[in-house]
Amino acid sequence: MADTTVSASTVEKKRINPQIENFKNVWRKLRQNRLAMAGGFLIIFFCVAAVVGPWLTSNDPNMPNVSDRLQGPSGEYWFGTDHHGRDIFTRLVHGMSITLRIGISSVIVGGTVGVFLGIISGYYGGRIDAVIMRSMDVLLAFPSILLALGIVAVLGGSITNVIIAIAIFSIPVFARIVRGSTLAVRKLEYIDAVRALGASDARIIFLHILPNIVSPIIVQATLFIATAVLSATGLSFLGLGATPPTPEWGAMLADGRNYMWDHPHIALFPGLAIALVVLAFNLFGDGVRDALDPKLKS
Amino acid sequence: MTTTNSIIKVDDLQTSFFTHKGEIKAVDGVHFDVPAGKTLGLVGESGSGKSITSLSIMRLIESPGKIKGGSITFNGEDLLAKSEAEMRDIRGNQISMIFQEPMTSLNPVYTIGDQIAEAYQIHQGKTKKEALQKAVDMLELVGIPSPKARVKAYPHELSGGMRQRAMIAIALACNPQLLVADEPTTALDVTIQAQILRLINRLQDELGMSMLLITHDLGVVAETCDYVAVMYAGKIVEYADVNTLFSNPKHPYTVGLLKSLPRHDIDQEELEVIKGMVPRPDELPEGCRFAPRCPFATDLCRERLPDLEDLGEGNQVRCWIHTDQWNGPEVNVKDDYRSAEST
Incomplete structure (x- = not known):
């Protein structure tokens, strides 16, 4: 029985959930990917800035200051002022939380619905699958920004409605990916085994299939935040998102459009900010995808 | 099938798959019962319908498959009449299943x-x-x-x-009262196989449960089972207790299976095999399904499907040789069997 005690102690030592262990591997691979790490740090920086930034800026983001309008970048106004004399830097910092809130909540809402529909579709198959996936195809057939435009036009322009619009067009993206992964997992023998144990469909779906398909969901969610930010600012740029004087980046970009030749900084800085956030989430999402993909083991 | 005190009774079970090519009868009129506390071995080659039979008992056949007819009586209750919720209560609780791939x-x-x-x-x-x-x-x-x-x-x-x-x-x-074991040892190495079989046997005695053991390994059957049903192309071709089956097999297919086991007691140059393949379920021959591979097959065999005949003492066989209608030469299936090619 000597070998028994030996093996028992090894069990003791390496008792880690394979998912956690997997995430450790993912983290190791992610750390080697410099671009992904840069994206990750930028995301952290943006999140911190969104939370603490508004307390650190001394200027009011929405109060017009006619005497200081259209000033270039200076020591007092780091990124200059806009046509109402508001400090662009302050507005950008205050707009950060709006941007992130739209990006993250629309992905949470759309992702939850999409994951649910996808998993139901993949698990039950047949007619349910056909109905759900064909409706998803209908949604996908619209260009995403056009669909969002339509939804916001119907619901009215507000940040909440922008979130709803983006969530709706993210649903089919998640549903498709989750359906594919569910189809792969549900054919595995351990799903048959728990079914033979008398588990209900809900138990199989949420406790046995869902934990096995989190990787693609995480990747898609990270990447889709970038798309959501871009679409949200796009909607505001077109005047359908945040209402003035909210310091929304897309709206700021639109404001700067009229002064593009003489005062390019008004449009430049919001544009740069949008590009940076989108870039950060894309880099990080790509890195996560590469790290989670077992085929790309280095 | 003579034992009255059976835990599960499968009667004329028909499970088909409905594909674009038409209906494929994977299990076609299977009868057997598992006596309480005993082990029934369900033996057959790949594709003979063993696993579909076990999944039918659990009511785990998925679309496009469907249990078309027959009855499965467990403890006096018809499983095919149960709702999905009632089945969930039975699965894993009264009837459990172990699968082939522990990995x-x-x-x-x-x-x-x-x-x-x-x-x-x-x-x-x-x-x-x-x-x-x-x-x-x-x-x-x-x-x-x-x-x-x-x-x-x-x-x-x-x-x-x-x-x-x-x-x-x-x-x-x-x-559970019944354990359905679908090739529980196929994926394991031989030494582990023996351990697992011994474990299953021990637990069966301790817990007093019945077992339906699905396997293609006659060695496993000899070691674990009390009764054996041999399946071929969706039908039971022979049913007997384990001693009778090994000492006095009646169906040419059973004999072929036994002959194709490697033996240590005689010098064999080559292993006997049953020539040919199990017919695909969508291309079943008319008449006896084993006829194309059977060394004794006559025109009668090729034209009409024999019934499962009761030979007494719980021994049943589906073969014309054991009926009055047999018109071929007198044969002793066990001694005269040569694989189809050599006749």
């Missing part, structure tokens, strides 16, 4: 303990803590060393044999 039959993201505990959570409404305590007892019962530590192990940390023991622990957690 893939456990969910990789949960510990062994969690997965055994799940049976108690589903069927006995136990809390996680109580269920985990019971899981330790189950691991001990199936002979996994240091069960307290193993209960927190993940499937990838266990060997194939250990995983199959864990699977058995899950299946037996709720003390």
Whole structure:
């Protein structure tokens, strides 16, 4: 029985959930990917800035200051002022939380619905699958920004409605990916085994299939935040998102459009900010995808 | 089939798959019963319908498959008349199943303990803590060393044999009356196979359960079963108790299977094989389904399908040779059998 005690102690030592262990591997691979790490740090920086930034800026983001309008970048106004004399830097910092809130909540809402529909579709198959996936195809057939435009036009322009619009067009993206992964997992023998144990469909779906398909969901969610930010600012740029004087980046970009030749900084800085956030989430999402993909083991 | 005290009785079971090519009869009128406390071996080559039979009993046939007819009576109740919710109560509780592949039959993201505990959570409404305590007892019962530590192990940390023991622990957690074992040892090495079979036999005695053992390995049958049903192309061709089957096989297919076992007591240059393949279920021959591969086949065999004839003493066989209508030469199936090619 000597070998028994030996093996028992090894069990003791390496008792880690394979998912956690997997995430450790993912983290190791992610750390080697410099671009992904840069994206990750930028995301952290943006999140911190969104939370603490508004307390650190001394200027009011929405109060017009006619005497200081259209000033270039200076020591007092780091990124200059806009046509109402508001400090662009302050507005950008205050707009950060709006941007992130739209990006993250629309992905949470759309992702939850999409994951649910996808998993139901993949698990039950047949007619349910056909109905759900064909409706998803209908949604996908619209260009995403056009669909969002339509939804916001119907619901009215507000940040909440922008979130709803983006969530709706993210649903089919998640549903498709989750359906594919569910189809792969549900054919595995351990799903048959728990079914033979008398588990209900809900138990199989949420406790046995869902934990096995989190990787693609995480990747898609990270990447889709970038798309959501871009679409949200796009909607505001077109005047359908945040209402003035909210310091929304897309709206700021639109404001700067009229002064593009003489005062390019008004449009430049919001544009740069949008590009940076989108870039950060894309880099990080790509890195996560590469790290989670077992085929790309280095 | 003579035993009246049977735990499960399968009568004229028909399971078909409805594909674009038309209906494929995977199981076509199967009869058998498993006597209480005994083991019935269901033997046959790949594609003979054994696994579909076991899945039909669990009512786990998925679309496009469908149980078309017949009845499955478990403890006097018709399983085919039960609702899905009633079936869920039976699965894992009164009828359990173990699968062929211990490597893939456990969910990789949960510990062994969690997965055994799940049976108690589903069927006995136990809390996680109580269920985990019971899981330790189950691991001990199936002979996994240091069960307290193993209960927190993940499937990838266990060997194939250990995983199959864990699977058995899950299946037996709720003390089922019938265990359906679908090739439980096929994926294991020979030494582990013997251990697992011994374990299953021991637990069967201790817990007094009946078993339906599905296998293509006659060695396993000899070691574990009390009765044997031989399946060929969706039908039972012979049913006998295990001693009769091995000492006095009646159906040419059974004889062929037995002959194709390697033997140590005689010098064999070459292993006997049954020539040909199991017919595909969508291209079944008319008449006896074994006729194209049978050395004794006559025109009668090729034209008409024989019934399952009762030869007395619980021995049943589906072959014209054992009927009055046999018009070929007098044959002793066991002694005269040569594989179809050599005749």
